[in-house]
Amino acid sequence: MEAAMLQALRDPAGVPSHPVIFLVLGVLTWALHIAAVQVMLGASALTLFGAFKQDAHWRRLAAAMLNTAKVAVSVAIVLGVAPLLFVQVIYDPFWYTSNVLSARWVIAFIVLLIGGYLALYAFYYRNPDMRAASTRGAWHLVLSIVLMLVVGWIMHVLSVQMLLPEQWMQWYAPAGHIDPSGQQLHAYHPARFAFFILLSGAVTGLWLLGYRRYLMGREDGHPAEDPTYIAWLKPLALNLALAGGVLALAAGAVWMLSLPEKMAWFATSAWMGAALVALLAAVSFPRLLGARLDTGLWGYAPFALGAVALIVVAAAREALRFITLLAAHGYDALDYKLNLDWYSTVLFFVTFAVLGGVVLGYLLTVAWKAGQTKGVYVPSPGLTRLGQVGVLLLVVWIVQYFAVGFYVWAR
Ligand code: HEM
Incomplete structure (x- = not known):
């Protein structure tokens, strides 16, 4: 498809900040999205596995992972919206065309997601404490x-179809007959999908190490509740991280070997090399730490390194898209018309840093400390103040939002 045609599909209004901001934020937020997706899938799979076991440790892990999956699915959805916004801003000719070509599936996406979410909660409803009772309605979790x-x-x-504009016409009008139904999924790459999904094993293994360290920190001067559980978790987490990493790398190798011709450069690129090194480092790091995993913040370090590795993977995935569309189709996502809007740019970053920092800081600190306390947790006066400031900031935010809106409308 001609570069001029792709340019014509762009939003004539331009973008409100430099496109590189959207590009970088897209990479960062997608890395967070996929991390949450992987924890959700891994935690759900561990819950399912534990659901068929009688062993007390497995039952306890299943109960904890069910709670993890419930939270992770919400985080995955919220953090999915952010890259969705960024990708449709700088790659709109590709993203929207890909969406329209499979429109029914895009709409079905929401319905299926609601179904998956409800099924998870239905399973939880039937199994409020997996430690105490045997599993009921496991099919909900499978569903x-x-x-x-x-x-x-x-x-x-959708991500694959957007990379293949040379095939759009053939999908839209096969043999010259227009098919506007949007009911087909036209292009996919199973090895690419398998790579991202299998990586769940590695990410969940690293997550389990953090979970284990968290439980160990919950001593409050007393011995840990169940040292045998803590000991049992360690080999499980390490093996899961290793097995998930090996399987994902195998799928990644198949992906690289089966790249279409115009993307073949990626297999031997520095981007790909960096992603490989980052993943290998993340998977082997906990084994290198040895006994230090049980001390200080080291127990959390493997997951932190895993998150960094996912950012490198996300950057490589973006490089594949950016360079392919530039080299093969002459589309430079960074030369988007700039229509600088300082208000929305400043509002975005201030909301993110100040409101996000205060409100999330408060919620996460309360959740963390409550989990580490035996009995009833009472927040310190300083923390309570932080929560009050968070509420105040939210009110100020809402007021300024409507005030500016009315001011612009009335002008
Ligand atoms: C809950 C189940 C979900 C799973 C298992 C999932 C999984 C994935 C995977 C594997 C990819 C990478 C696809 C590829 O590059 O080949 C992806 C991309 C993406 N996901 Fe999700 N996702 C889920 C939910 C969501 C939701 C609810 C949203 C938005 C509201 C979302 C937004 C996105 C976007 C925008 C991309 C592509 C980003 C880009 O190309 O820059 N996802 N997701």
Whole structure:
């Protein structure tokens, strides 16, 4: 497809900040999205596995992972919206065309996601404490995992279709007959999808190490509740991290070997090399730490390194898209017309840093400390003040939002 045609599909209004901001934020937020997706899938799979076991440790882990999955699915959805906004701003000719070509699936995405979410909660409703009672209605959880995977598959197809503009006409009008139904999923790359999904094993293994360290920190001067559980978790987490890493790298190798011709450069690129090194480092790091995993903040370090590795993977994934569209189709996402809007740019960053920092800082600190306390947790006066400041800032934000809106409208 001609570069001029792709340019014509751009929003004539331009973008409100330099496109590089959208590009970088897209990479960072997608890395967070996929991290949450992987924890959600891994935690759901561990819950399902534990659901069929009688062993007390497995039951306890299943109960904890069910709670993790419930939170992770919400985080995955919220953090999915951010890259969605960024990708549609600087890659709109590609993203919207890909969406329209499979429009029914894009709409089904929401319905399937709601179904998966409800199925997870239905399972939780039937199994409020997996430690105390045997599993009921495991099929809810199976359904939830399947629907989540279908939802991910739809996103995968949209991401792949946008990279193949040379095939759009053939999909839109096969043999010259227009098919406006949007009911087909036209292009996919199973090895690419498998790479991102199998990486769940590695990410969840690293997450389990953090969970284990967190439980160890919950002593409050007393011995840990169940040292045998803590000891049991360690090999499970390490093996899961290793097995998930090996399987993901195998799928990644197949992906690299089966790249279409115009993307073949990626397999031997520095981007790909950096992603490989980052993943290998993240998977082997906990083993290198040895006994230090049980001390200080080291127990959390593997997951932190895993998050950094995912950012490198996300950057490589973006490089594949950016360079392919530039080299093969003459589309430079960074030369988007700039229509600088300082208000929205400043509002975005201030909201993110100040409101996000204070409100999330308060909520996460309360959740963390409550989990580490035996009995009833009472926040310190300083922390309570932080919560009050958070509420005040939210009120100020809402007032300024409507005030500016009315001012602009009335002008
Ligand atoms: C809950 C189940 C979900 C799963 C398993 C999932 C999984 C995935 C996977 C595997 C990819 C990478 C596809 C590829 O590059 O081949 C992806 C991309 C993406 N996901 Fe999700 N996702 C889920 C939910 C969501 C939701 C609810 C949203 C938005 C509201 C979302 C937004 C995105 C976006 C925008 C991308 C592509 C970003 C880009 O190309 O820059 N996802 N997702």
